[in-house]
Amino acid sequence: MLSVILITKNAAPHIDRCLTAVRWADEIIVVDSGSTDDTLIRCSAYTKHVFIHTDWQGFGVQKNRALQYATGDWVLSVDADEEVTPILQQAILEAMQNQSYSAWQLPRLSRYCGRWMRHGGWYPDYVTRLFKRGTAQFSNDLVHEKLMVSQGKIGQLTTPLLHYSFANLEEVLQKINAYSSASAQMQFARGKQGGLGKAILHALWTFIRTYIIRLGFLEGREGFMLAVSNAEGTYYRYLKLYYYQHNVSDKT
Structure with missing residues (x-):
């Protein structure tokens, strides 16, 4: 069964x-x-x-x-x-x-x-x-x-x-926001550190890994769009993590 x-x-x-x-x-x-x-x-x-x-x-x-x-x-x-x-x-x-x-x-x-x-x-x-x-x-x-x-x-x-x-870009943007927030909360709970520098470096690496190392360029326009949206999700995750930490430190 x-x-x-x-x-x-x-x-x-x-x-x-x-x-x-x-x-x-x-x-x-x-x-x-x-x-x-x-x-x-x-x-x-x-x-x-x-x-x-x-x-x-x-x-x-x-x-x-x-x-x-x-x-x-x-x-x-x-x-x-x-x-x-x-x-x-x-x-x-x-x-x-x-x-x-x-x-x-x-x-x-x-x-x-x-x-x-x-x-x-x-x-x-x-x-x-x-x-x-x-x-x-x-x-x-x-x-x-x-x-x-x-x-x-x-x-x-x-x-x-x-x-x-993802049917369209509206869904991409909605999930980037929702998933980056949830991922940042999980990383914050695990004691991870965020920041602008980390956001930029990790986002850049995510783009390179998606578009070049994992051959995203073979998917044409959508391959480039995917690499950018993956990088955006990473960028906002580390920035949101930073602000979670910043808000806690302000309260303490």
Whole structure:
């Protein structure tokens, strides 16, 4: 038995594509964090297992909440902007019959402003998403959470999970702001240091790594845009971290 779990908030533009692609699963679990669009109505057309937790504590905590509702022997974690293709469905079903592994990594192919990105560090972008229930849980990170497998070996599938990450520049800018804030909060909690110099140097390195070292230039215009947006996210993360530290020092 397979349980599909996902978390949502205002996911109406993507959710039908995501849930239609996993209707074959034995169970679909949705945990919503307070959608104000028609996400909940759309989800209820696919599953009766829709739960609401509005005390947002980060992606990791919310995904662990979804995991607690799962009852299947196997669990597949997907995001609302991802799609399991029929070919990947077959690969997942075959992987579940393989007794040598307790978890599987899936290569993820992401779309950036209308282009599927195979360079710039975006592919294969392996993510551990399929696992036996009871062998893994998510890290309690605000953002960029990881699935931590505590039992058994991890295998790798070759068929990609499709990720509709950024439809346009508006979404890019929104996520740069949200993710840089969450990442800065995590680094602040871990005692990391920010500053203008660090922001500039790390942003420059991020651009070089994305565009040159990881061959982002092969993606044409979108490759350059990706390198710039990655650098922007890094730049603002270190600046926000500096201001978190500055605000604390002012109060003390």
